[in-house]
Amino acid sequence: MIRHDIVVVGGGLVGCAIVLALQQAGFDAALVERGAAPKPFDPAQDDLRVYALSPASIRWLSGLGAWQQLGGWREGPYQAMKVWSEDPAQALIFDAAELRLPALGSIVENSMLQWRLWQQLDAARIHGGSAVEALSLDEAGAELRLADGRTLGCRLLVAADGVDSQLRAMAGIDTVGWSYAQRAIVAHVSTEKPHAQVALQRFLRSGPLAFLPLGDGRSSIVWSSTDAARLLALDDSGFMAELAGAIQYERGAITATTARASFPLRLSHATEYVRDSFALAGDAAHSVHPLAGQGVNLGFSDAAALVSALVEARDAGRDYGSLRNLKRYERARKAGNLDMLAVTDGLSRAFDLDLPGWQPLRDLGMQAVQRLQPLKTLLARQAAGL
Ligand SMILES: Cc1cc2nc3c(=O)[nH]c(=O)nc-3n(C[C@H](O)[C@H](O)[C@H](O)COP(=O)(O)OP(=O)(O)OC[C@H]3O[C@@H](n4cnc5c(N)ncnc54)[C@H](O)[C@@H]3O)c2cc1C
Structure with a gap:
């Protein structure tokens, strides 16, 4: 059996970042990923899976040295975000200058960030190309058997294996949630007018439509719509x-437009994030509607909170993999994640309500937020993870 302090299953952005942070903190941390290693980023290829990273995520990735690795390549900082429903003249405008930030966030491609994170990991501690077949957990640690017959033992197992987490099911943790009638269409488009580093989000009755400014002058669109089948055709x-x-x-x-891709949308939340010797992080713990672009940002916040709980316990001579210590991580993250799930779910429905008098009331509410500077700043700070 191969032994490590901590094994993380899932080499998406969240899993890679956790392993990197743990290795930098001096843990013997290993990664298990069922897929192949990410290919070197090819700037000639478009990756339609892009993220609006918040300043908090960028700060944390910078602390790991991962943000600097991107070298500004194709990274698209955005200075403002304009949000409206019926009339763009009545839009809510969030501005980086109002928050005294250099930018509200940055748009980056999944494949570039994942490749850069992966490259920084200790290659000898990557168990690639093999899925987990069996798992046993107890108070003393975890053991897992991979499909290729290898067995791994560790004090703590972290599942960052995405929204359909197999490890979460193996650990017997339930989820609550539902699928949305909307489907998200993504593409990169060129536009007649420049984006000027301003993101747009319009709430249509059929679902929200976002334009995210890319570093090369194009915009990445995420169009969540109940009418997606027709739009795709x-x-x-x-x-x-x-x-x-x-x-x-x-x-x-x-x-101009690239080919379109589309994704189903789902809200999902794990009823527990931790068990003895076991923790969930990222989409394995929660998946949100993409309208606020918070999915991977919540995952990086999980990663930061988990790593700090583990480092603090170890440095204080406590058992970092104990349920008692892991509960600290759960307490730090669960309420905030649930708030974000509730807000995004509420927003995804608020523009589809057909109650008499609701639409003018809702538009008045947006105008009131625009005028109430403290409330607006509070909302913007929350979205920025500050
Ligand atoms: C249309 C759309 C737009 C989005 N836009 C944004 C945005 O603007 N901003 C944002 O923050 N988020 C956005 N998201 C959400 C974002 O994609 C997810 O939150 C994020 O990818 C989750 O990362 P993760 O590492 O937790 O999981 P994943 O990226 O799903 O990674 C899971 C990894 O685990 C591996 N794996 C799975 N099972 C096993 C197994 N049994 N054994 C070994 N390995 C396994 C998989 O191969 C994969 O590599 C968007 C999502 C969608 C659908």
Whole structure:
């Protein structure tokens, strides 16, 4: 049996970042990933899975040296975000300058960040290309058997294996949640007017539509819609025309688009984040509607809280893998994650309600937030993870 202090299953952004932070803190931490190692990032290839990273995530990744590794490549900082429903003239505007931040966040491609994180890991402690087949947990530690027959033993097992977490099921932890009627369409588009580092989000009755400014001048769109099947079936010119109309020509005409991809949307929350010798992190613990772009940011916040609970316990001579210590991590993260799930779920529905008098009330509410500077700042600070 191969022994480590901590084994993390799942080499997505959250799992890679946890392993890197643990290795830097002096733990013998290993990664198990069922897929192949990420390919070197190819700037000629578009990755449609992009993230709006919050200043808090960027600060944490900078602390690991991972942010600097990106070298500003294709990274798209954004200075402001304009949010509206019916009339762009009545939009809520969040501005980095108001928060005294250099930017509200940065748009980065999943494949680039994952490749950079992976490269920084100790290659000898990556067990790649093999899924977990069996798991046993007790108060003293965890043992897992991989599909290729290898067995691993550790004091603590961290499951960062995504929304359909197999490890979560093996540990007997339930989830609550539901699927949304909306499906998210993603593409990169060129627009007649420059994005000027401003992100847009319009709440349509069929779902929210976001334009995220990319470093190369294009915009990444995430269009969550109950009408996705029809939008996906349109040819490119039909789609570009509908998209320009849906965003009310804020960027003028759409002049080019990549192929479209789409994802189902689901809200899911694990009823427990920890067991003896076992912790969940990232989408394995929670998956949110992408409208606030918070999914991976919540995962990085989990990662930071988990690593700090483990380091503090070890440095104080306590058992870092004990349920008592892991509960500290759960307490630090669960309430905040649930708040974000509730807010994004509420927002995803608020614009679809057909109650008499609701729409003017809702629009008045948005205008009130725009005028109430302290409330607006509070909302923006929460989204920025400050
Ligand atoms: C359309 C869309 C837009 C989004 N936009 C944003 C955004 O703007 N900002 C944002 O923050 N988030 C966004 N998200 C959410 C984001 O994609 C997720 O929150 C994030 O990818 C979760 O990362 P993770 O590392 O927890 O899981 P994943 O990225 O799912 O990684 C899980 C890893 O575990 C591996 N794995 C799974 N099972 C096993 C096993 N049994 N054994 C070994 N390995 C295993 C998988 O191969 C994978 O590598 C968006 C999501 C969607 C669908």
